[in-house]
Amino acid sequence: MIDSITGERITVLIDDNEEPYIRVSDWNDADALEDLFSDKYNVLYEMKTPEDLIENGGKEYYFGNIADPEKLQKILDEIVLQF
Secondary structure, eight states, X not given: OBOTTTOSBOOOEEOTTSOEEEEEEEHHHHHXXXXXIIIIIOOOOEEEOOGGGGGGEEEEEEOXXXXXXXXXXXXXXXXXXXX
């Protein structure tokens, strides 16, 4: 998946608690991603809105310690959003 604001590939990051997460810069991307996570991929997540992403409606998605970062990345790499 490519972030529509940055133009860069969205990659799985690991936070200080070793929990995989991703950052999405824009509300259109976030909305489409949430639909896909729920309807197509059955991926559970916790969503947060950090200060630096508020302006464009971006989000961070946290997947929990038991989530497999490699599988998450494969899912993200399959996603092509077209608006």
